Amino acid sequence: MKKNINIIIMGPQGSGKGTQARFLAEKYDLQIFETGSILREIAKQDTKTGQKINEIINIKGDIVPWDFMKENILRQKIDQLDKDRGIIFDGTPRILEEAEFWNKKLPSVDRKIDYIFYIDVSKEESMRRISSRKLCKKNAHPLIVGKDLSEEESKCPICGSDVYRREDDAPEKVLNRLQWNEKNMKPVIEYYKQKKMIIRINGERPIEEIKKEILGYIK
Template identity: 70%
Template sequence: MKQNINIIIMGPQGSGKGTQARMLAKKFDLQIFETGDVLRNIAKQDTEIGRKINEIINVKGNIVPWDFMKEKILGQKLSELDENKGIIFDGTPRILEEAEFWEKKLKEVNRKINYIFYVDISKEESVKRLSVRKLCKKNGHPLIIGKDLGEEDTKCPICGSEVYRREDDTPEKILKRLEWSKKLLSPVLEYYEGKNMLIKIDGEQGVEDVFGEIVGYVK
């Protein structure tokens, strides 16, 4: 059996981890598992679960409860992926239960995580980048103005759909969101650190430099 590479990439909002995930997927022929993407796709389906997810994330703007998330969303999506290809997990785990879930779940399908990267940027840098961020309408790709697209650009460079600015991307609200996700993520980081698996990457370098550093670890 071919040995697959499975990678987790984490980082605060604005760290550019999504961009890195896409670059890694291309270089190592990996499938991207991005929770936000998974949810948005389910929300488009006219099924019982699709309507429920749509109600939670698009209508109410809430977070999908963890109990519902694990088997019905994450477990289901995992079972749909190509078992002969490696996976890059982008934006999951976000909480400790999720890290533990993946450990158990991946073992069941004979996969293991080979590398865990945390692309770190300071709070100030995060706020700075998110304040100049746009998202695309179709897939929610986060795009940094001046980096991923020009100030005047109206189309997403990844999927071609229209881009917009989030109304709650004000410095104050960004800071609040950052603090909240950091609080949830810190036990996850400690968990992987305790297993000697966490590789920290300086995300304030240029995109190519961040990529070069990550690739340097992947054997």
């Protein structure tokens, strides 16, 4: 069922927002706008911007400065998208300046945000979910400890290759990211609350229940 709607889906890491975004994208034929994967794609390109992004995100492990992001990534990317299809913004905006930017920019490309969902998950639950993630070496199959394999198992149940935990998912790194997010998300949430646009979804429930609740809001 194609729908030309634009949705923002926010939430901390481990909230399952990516899963919900992919589900909605498929259901309504929406284009996924996820800055993390956009940046990783650009970082592979042999261009000036590509090299700079690669240095920031892959070599230094830093966050791309907002002004650079706005001028060199977001403006171009939004213009490249299919005008006849809606967008789902996955984990975007991450800071207040970005929320304000989209508020001005989207009308200039004949779009407006129709729904904003905030999938709320406590810091403890986020930590628990992220630290239970592992990947296999050969095919990067995403695996959940306690569901797909036990803590002691060291082979992928799908392909049999070795499994490991991403360096980024080490507890102290996760805590850092969650704290950065929390600090920056608060003003974004406030901003949309004042515009009466945000819909809070309790994310500490089964995926199917969350899907159903979200679909109930979309007309």
